[in-house]
Amino acid sequence: MRGFTLTAAAAILASLTTPSLAADKGEVELAYVEWATEVASTNVVKVVLEDLGYEVDITPVSAAAMWEAVATGDVDGIISAWLPVTQHHYQEKAGDAVIDLGPNIEGAxxxxxxxxxxxxxxxxxxxxxxxxxxxxxxxxxxxxxxxxxxxxxxxxxxxxxxxxxxxxxxxxxxxxxxxxxxxxxxxxxxxxxxxxxxxxxxxxLDDPKGVYGGAEEIRTVVRKDLEADMPEVYTVLDNFYWTPEQMAELMAWNQEKRADPYKNARRWVEQHPEIVERWLP
Structure with missing residues (x-):
């Protein structure tokens, strides 16, 4: 889709939101921790992949179970990896069974x-x-x-x-x-x-001993064979990146009374086609 105008990209994205027009390309499994940041980002990725024609299941679990699931291949990826400090011990344990695709948000x-x-x-x-x-x-x-x-x-x-x-x-x-x-x-x-x-x-609070580390990133981590099995999904997950301000907009919607994080994610995607277009293959 690169090279299309943003207007064309928006039109294509809008057409893909109709389920009957989206091809059935298979099932994608994502795990996440039920923190406000991860609820927002995982639902956004779910919407984008659904609009490309995939059936997407997202499962809330503990941080330990999330890393174990992607390391064993029980899920395809996570968008909830707080690194290099917060979840470093889980990353070390997973080793080369997972692939770190880098940050999807910086300044955490x-x-x-x-x-x-x-x-x-x-x-x-x-x-x-x-x-x-x-x-x-x-x-x-x-x-x-x-x-x-x-x-x-x-x-x-x-x-x-x-x-x-x-x-x-x-x-x-x-x-x-x-x-x-x-x-x-x-x-x-x-x-x-x-x-x-x-x-x-x-x-x-100031942390003079540096226990909590410095600036963190929230990174995307996928199972080892995802690129070979589902190259389009791998590319979207690799491209997925947004700013704290963009995430904050969606998180604020999710705090409204009777908010539905999935519906809010779809609303966010529809309102920001120029951002979503950069994530697509």
């Missing part, structure tokens, strides 16, 4: 996050205000890389008076929202891009 970050009114700026200060935080850091699912890094931070910073509470992205953000509404102190495991930074006035 993980760490400990507090509302801006909380009067500390560094992780090293948390023990001194542990009682104000109810002696807790509110976390997400236990298999997440940010959770293992937070366990390491608790050890490295000797946060003996603070416990990491397991949960999920929705639970963490709900507890955070209640705390902000009441003006209470709270610390959570956080990352960007994430819609909570647009809704609340938040800040990352």
């Amino acid at each position: 970050r993980i760490g400990l996050v507090v509302p801006s009114y909380v009067e500390v700026d560094s992780i090293a200060e948390l023990n001194s205000v542990a009682d104000r935080l109810d002696n807790e850091i509110i976390g997400i699912d236990p298999g997440a890389g940010v959770m293992s890094k937070t366990e390491q931070a608790i050890e490295d910073y000797a946060l003996d008076d603070i416990e990491l509470v397991e949960g999920s992205d929705p639970i963490m953000t709900a507890v955070l929202g209640d705390a902000v509404e009441d003006g209470e102190w709270i610390a959570v495991t956080g990352w960007t891009p994430h819609w909570m930074f647009a809704r609340y006035d938040l800040k990352f």
Whole structure:
């Protein structure tokens, strides 16, 4: 499709959204973790591949299961690989059974996050205000890389008076929202891009020991033989790339009442044909 005008590309994309016009090219299996970023990106890729004629199944799993599934070939790929730090141990375990296609979004970050009114700026200060935080850091699912890094931070910073509470992205953000509404102190495991930074006035705590690393990327990782088996799918996954601002638009839609992430992804694809065109073979 390269060389077509954007108008022509938009027309072709629009025609492909009618299921009866799309050829049945086979089934694509994608796994993801139910974080706001991955819900957005995986549904967008699902829509794009469906419009090319594929049946696409997306399955939410834990981070560990996601990497294991792509390494064993049970799924074709993931768009949810936080590297080089957060999920590095999963990548090491997968070894050459997977192919890293590089970033689909850059400028990501993980760490400990507090509302801006909380009067500390560094992780090293948390023990001194542990009682104000109810002696807790509110976390997400236990298999997440940010959770293992937070366990390491608790050890490295000797946060003996603070416990990491397991949960999920929705639970963490709900507890955070209640705390902000009441003006209470709270610390959570956080990352960007994430819609909570647009809704609340938040800040990352400084990490002088570098436990959480620097800038992260969200990368696309596929099973070893995907290019040979499904070259068109491989190309789309390899080309898939967007900016934090573009992702944030979709994540904001997904926070609306009774939002449907799949319908919102289709709406986003239809409104941005010039971006989608760059992902196509």
